[in-house]
Amino acid sequence: MRIVVAKVGLDGHDRGAKVISRALRNAGHEVIYTGIRKTPHEIVRIIIDEDAEALGISTLSGAHDTLIPKICEILRNEDLNDLIVFAGGIIPERDREAIYNCGVRAIFGPGTNTNSIFDFLNESIKRKESGDFVGVGENLGWHWIDE
Amino acid sequence: MNDNELLMGAKSGDRRNLSKLLSRIESGKFTFQKDSNVWALGVTGPPGVGKSTLIGKLIEQWTNAGEKVAVLAVDPSSPVSGGAILGDRLRMSNSDIGESVFVRSLATRNYPGGIIPKISDMINLFSYCGWSRIIIETVGSGQSEIGIIAFADRILLVDGPDRGDIIQAEKAGIMEMADIIVVNKSDLPRAKVTADLIIESLSLDSRDLVPVLLTSALENKGINDLVSCLDSLIPDKSRKNLRIRQILLSHWNSLAISNPRFEKIILDASDGIMSISESISSLMELLHEEAKS
Known part of the structure; x- marks a missing residue:
């Protein structure tokens, strides 16, 4: 898969994003890393130019409840409805429902085993192939629950 | 669609x-092979000399001058997993904004077929769609990188101060193909010395001298000179032969690697069932069969 790993907003801590990028590469994916402090518009632009199938958003700044919905909104406006979006970093439990409602299909917190992310991506592809909705602009319903 | x-x-x-x-x-x-008036620049050099940052500066200059700039940033795929981390665009300022820039990251995909035979179609497509400056960036000077860069009709070789790595890499043929050589990071000591060493090494050759420029992408120095040098460059005929040679060689490699029986030949040679010369004969036979079918 071609996956964009993005850091959005005023958040310069990208150790996590880099670890995830490396893990995804080792699992055979092509990862386009955006670098830090990107705007939602820049991130969507990168997804278009790179023709990515999935987007992983890393956020540790506390602005997830503003920035993630913004990204999802622009993605839908650009008709990138089938893009698979997942998020990671510090996203408290109480904020998660709202994020899922934007079309994000998985949220991975601290301590996540990278295998969970691979399992999520595999599950998403399997569902996509069987006609189920997994994209950011498609019908809500399923999202990944980490065990 | x-x-x-x-x-x-x-x-x-x-x-x-x-x-x-x-x-x-x-x-x-x-596939796309429409022949058009393509302007394509290959940028290569050792890792860490600032190629992407320098390309970011070129993007800035050219888009300000009204050009549309497309970049193909090629990075190696992991030979183990086949995956890749493509991070060149993050060092190109302005790569993610404005309608006149398009940056696409590509992994070499070492598996059968690979990316090399497809680069020229991508360049032609960009040109057909109105992109007036097309840049192909690769790292290093291995055979596959030279094969990729050869599709450009002009080549910029970038080195860092106190490295002179490209002189070492001369055997790989990259220095002979360069139309312009840049020593980047001229804000650091010894950049001038490195440039002199490169000029000295070039002067051992009887060919016309290739311009050697100093730039600092970080401090935005020497960029204007580089841009005017690139804009006024008339691609050299003798270097064109070298490029065609590289293109043919990399296509030849790609034909061999993409043959489904290539792996079997490797195994047989490795197990001692076939000698190397027998393996080559057998590979030639395969390619001959493929050409006939």
């Missing part, structure tokens, strides 16, 4: 259509 609709959309400026077509070329589902 079918390929034709995508192509019409891409030509009229739709980025998504263009992006989809690039993917289709990459996966071998679409």
